Amino acid sequence: MRDGCCRILTKNGWEVFTAENGKQGLEHLKAHSEETDVILLDLMMPGMSGMEVLEQIRTHHPDLLVIVITGYATVESAVEAMKRGAYDFIPKPFTPDQLRIVVRRALEKRTLQKEAEFLRRERERSLRDVATEKSKLKTIIHCMGDGVLVCDREGCIVLSNPAASRMLKIPEDSLIGNYINQCHLNSELLRTIEESLRAKDRNYISVSQELSIGEEEETYLRAHTAPVRNDLGETIGSVTVLQDISHLKELDKMKSEFIAMVAHELRAPLAAVEQQLTVILNRMAGEVTEKQEQLLSRAKERTKGLLDLIRDLLDLSKIEAGKMIQYKEPLTLQEVIQKVVELMKTEAEQKRVDLQFIPPTQNPVIHADRNGMEGVFTNLVSNAIKYTPEGGKVQITLSEEGGFAKVTVSDTGIGIKKEDLQRIFDKFYRVKTPQTRQIVGTGLGLSIVKSIVDAHLGSISVESEEGKGTTFTVLLPKESGPNFHPC
Amino acid sequence: MPKKILIVDDDPDLVEAVSMILESKNYEVAAAYGGVEGLQKAKTENPDLIVLDVMMPDKDGYAVCKELKADPELKNIPVLLLTAVVSKIATTRYTQAAGLETEADDYIDKPVEPEVLVRRIETLLSK
Numbered sequence: 001m002r003d004g005c006c007r008i009l010t011k012n013g014w015e016v017f018t019a020e021n022g023k024q025g026l027e028h029l030k031a032h033s034e035e036t037d038v039i040l041l042d043l044m045m046p047g048m049s050g051m052e053v054l055e056q057i058r059t060h061h062p063d064l065l066v067i068v069i070t071g072y073a074t075v076e077s078a079v080e081a082m083k084r085g086a087y088d089f090i091p092k093p094f095t096p097d098q099l100r101i102v103v104r105r106a107l108e109k110r111t112l113q114k115e116a117e118f119l120r121r122e123r124e125r126s127l128r129d130v131a132t133e134k135s136k137l138k139t140i141i142h143c144m145g146d147g148v149l150v151c152d153r154e155g156c157i158v159l160s161n162p163a164a165s166r167m168l169k170i171p172e173d174s175l176i177g178n179y180i181n182q183c184h185l186n187s188e189l190l191r192t193i194e195e196s197l198r199a200k201d202r203n204y205i206s207v208s209q210e211l212s213i214g215e216e217e218e219t220y221l222r223a224h225t226a227p228v229r230n231d232l233g234e235t236i237g238s239v240t241v242l243q244d245i246s247h248l249k250e251l252d253k254m255k256s257e258f259i260a261m262v263a264h265e266l267r268a269p270l271a272a273v274e275q276q277l278t279v280i281l282n283r284m285a286g287e288v289t290e291k292q293e294q295l296l297s298r299a300k301e302r303t304k305g306l307l308d309l310i311r312d313l314l315d316l317s318k319i320e321a322g323k324m325i326q327y328k329e330p331l332t333l334q335e336v337i338q339k340v341v342e343l344m345k346t347e348a349e350q351k352r353v354d355l356q357f358i359p360p361t362q363n364p365v366i367h368a369d370r371n372g373m374e375g376v377f378t379n380l381v382s383n384a385i386k387y388t389p390e391g392g393k394v395q396i397t398l399s400e401e402g403g404f405a406k407v408t409v410s411d412t413g414i415g416i417k418k419e420d421l422q423r424i425f426d427k428f429y430r431v432k433t434p435q436t437r438q439i440v441g442t443g444l445g446l447s448i449v450k451s452i453v454d455a456h457l458g459s460i461s462v463e464s465e466e467g468k469g470t471t472f473t474v475l476l477p478k479e480s481g482p483n484f485h486p487c
Numbered sequence: 488m489p490k491k492i493l494i495v496d497d498d499p500d501l502v503e504a505v506s507m508i509l510e511s512k513n514y515e516v517a518a519a520y521g522g523v524e525g526l527q528k529a530k531t532e533n534p535d536l537i538v539l540d541v542m543m544p545d546k547d548g549y550a551v552c553k554e555l556k557a558d559p560e561l562k563n564i565p566v567l568l569l570t571a572v573v574s575k576i577a578t579t580r581y582t583q584a585a586g587l588e589t590e591a592d593d594y595i596d597k598p599v600e601p602e603v604l605v606r607r608i609e610t611l612l613s614k
Contacts, residue, residue, distance in 0.1 A: 267571060268498060268542075275504040275598040282601050284511040 005040060008096040009103060022048030026056055033061050037110040038103060040090075043081065044071045051084065058085040063113065065106045069094075147221075147242030150228075153235060155180045155197060167221055167242050169214055186211050189223055189240070195477075196227040196238045201402040207457055210245070220249040256317035263310045263317070270310070274303040312444035315375075316427070319451040328456075330479050331368045333398055333405050334360055340377040341396065344385065352390045355381070360398035364405035365479040372452040379445045380409040380472050387436070387470070388413035403478055404458070410471035416464040424462065425450045490612055491515040493534035495525030495551065496569065497543045501597070505538065508601045514608075522546025526554055529561055536611055539591070540569045556590050565592040565611040569599070 006016045017032065019025035022045055029036060039057060043050030054066055065087040070078050078089040087109065090102045141148055147164030151157045157175050165172040174183050180193055192207050206226035213219050222245045228237040277300040279285055281293065288296070341357045348355035366373075377396075384394040392412040399406050416424060420431045428443040430436070453460045458476035492514050496502050499520060506516045517532040519525040522543045529537060537555070541548035548568055555561045568591040593607055 264542075271571060271598045272498050272500040272504070275501055278598060278601065279504045279507045282508070282511075284507045284601070 001042075005099060008099055012100060012104075014103070014107070021045055022050070022053035022056075025053060029057065029061060029064075033064065036061075036064055038087075038106045039064055039066045040069060040103070041066050041086075042069045042071070043077055051081065054081060054084055054086055063117075065110055065113075067102055067106055147240075149175070149193075149240040149242070150237060151180055151193065151197075152237045153197060155194065157183070158237070164242055167213065167219070167244055186213060189225070192223070192225045193238050193240060195403075196225050197235055199227050199235060199403065202229075202233055203402060209457060219244060219246045221245065259313055259317040263314045267307065267310050270303050270307055274300060274307065277303065309444070312448060316444055316448050316451060319372075319448065319455065327369050327371075328367050329370065330365050331370055331373060332363060332365050333373070333407065333476070334363050336370065336373045337377055337396055337398060337407065340374060340381055343378065344381050347382065348385050348394065351385055351388070353385050353388050354393045355385065356393070357396045358398075362398070362400045364398070364400045366405050366456070366476045367479045368456050368476065369452075372455070376449050376452050376474065377407070377409070379449045380474075383445060384409055384411035384413065384470070384472075387411065392469075400478070401475070404475040405478055407474045407476075408471055409474075410469060412469040415466040415468055415470055416462070417466055421462060421464060425460070489513050489515045490535040491517060491532065492608065493517045493519060493525070493528055493532055493537045495519045495522065495528075495537060495543075495548075496540035497521050497545075498540070501540075505599070505604070508599075508604060509608075511601075512605050522548070522551045525551055529555060529564065534564060536565045536567065536608060538567050538569060538608075540597075542571060552591050565614070567592065567607060567611060568594045569597045570594050571597055 002018045002020075006018055009016045015035075017028060017036070019028050025039075025041075029039075041050055041053055041057075045053075050068060054068065057064060057066055062085075066081075066085070068078065068081040068086045068089045069092055070081070070089055071092050078091070081089060087106055088102055090098060141159070141161050144161055144163055147167045148159065148161045149157060149164050149168075150159035156179050157177065160172060160175040162172060165175055168175075168185065168189075170183055170185070180190055185193075188209060189211055192209060196204070196207065204227065206224055208222065208224045211221045211223055213221055222243045223240055225238060225240040227235045228239055230236050277296055280288060281296055281300065337357055341355060344355060381394065381396065388394060388411045394409070394411045397406075397408045397410075414433070414436070416431060417433075420429075423429045424431065425446050427447045429447075430443040450460055453474060453476070456476055458474060460472060460474050462470065462472050464470040492509055494502050494505050494509075494516060495518075496505070497520055502518045502520065506518060509516050517528055517534060519528045522545050525537070525539065526546075528534075539548045539551060543551075552566050552568065555564065555566060592611055595604060595607055
């Protein structure tokens, strides 16, 4: 019987093990349950009965499929075996085909079962992966050197890390779960986060600002704040990343102080030299020949140029040291530009350049330093006049765009080459062409302009076509104090 | 009788150049090469006007001006402050701040153009 079955099944390519009785069978299973899929079990055996063996198999190897072979072809014993967990039964006597069909069906079932098991395990593992991924992320954020602050759309802090609490000098438990306006955040940062939560304009991407924290041991932070939006473009929260830049600031300060010191030391003797040249040129030290006058005038012009350069350097080092932009107040840009245009009128008339301020339809108010803003537009307008040939035009416009005030200064001047465009805001960079050779400048004007605009969280960009003209566009955030927001 | 002007500046070259401008306009000139000396000479030289530099090592122009204006005998001498143009952008604030601190009667940037200097001095003297 055993051998007969074995032959039939082996022919089909299945591997077959046999056991003489229940005990032997169970022992074999103990060692080889992994390789076993289906068990053919005779119910009528000497010693341990088939039913007992079936029960043992069901207890220890619940996955294995048992087909019982019922000697008497009694329905009762077959039903009983099925009740106890057999998968199928086959009555004796049976043909090889009958055996094959029953075994094949059981094997197919077993394959499905294995696949289901495999899928179940896969799912379990990926769930576990998600969980570890979450804790991994938490660990990373926790250990990061940069501070992270995340708040929801209501302004409640939902995530922060130790670095953030260290940098902001606020205990961690006063951050998480608290509203940003209740945890003594730096007021400038608070304002930026509130603005990013309110920003409806999709172009509002991120704001980068410098903060000084603490009074006794002042530290400097750079904060990048960005709104988080969902698929519909609605703002659902805000993320701020903080970096401690105190050591950079310290270096920068030293550099600025050094520049300031050197500049003062250079300026005093130069001022004296220019004063002496002035005295000679005014014939206060005796007669001067025509040739001497020509040379001395040139010398005076060169010292003037140097003094200009030193002055610009000082301005720049002061702006960079944060000393210049300290008096921010609500400003109407229209008024500032009007004043600059008045001041530059003579210069424009002398060069026969048509200087126009197109009357704006909107009147944006910004939060800015008056002197700084005058400096920005004086520089831009004076540049435009300088680089525009006689009979040309310089035009200034003012409007609002999103949360920004937008000022453009365009000229019909010589324009800027493409390769020069990206470098014109660099310090000491001057465009060198035959047309610019005669124009006096320090190469610092535009970097000063950019520094001031940056210090106001604004941006400046330039478009130009050689031979046609240049347009500078300045964007400055509009005043957004409590009076300006309906909330 | 020519008017007497006291020039206070720690830079001798600058003192000389300014003196030459003033002398060419027939002013009498006295010179001091520091803040402390300047205060002394303001008393001894009895000047009609003082041209005062700001940046001086021993005592700066602001301090000198404050003392002059606090002295009942000297407070009526007009003071013309020689400010170095240290900044293009913040010039207005610089002069505003200087004015508040010093109560100087006028300010002039250095280096100076002779006709501007003389005009300012004449204006102050005619008051």
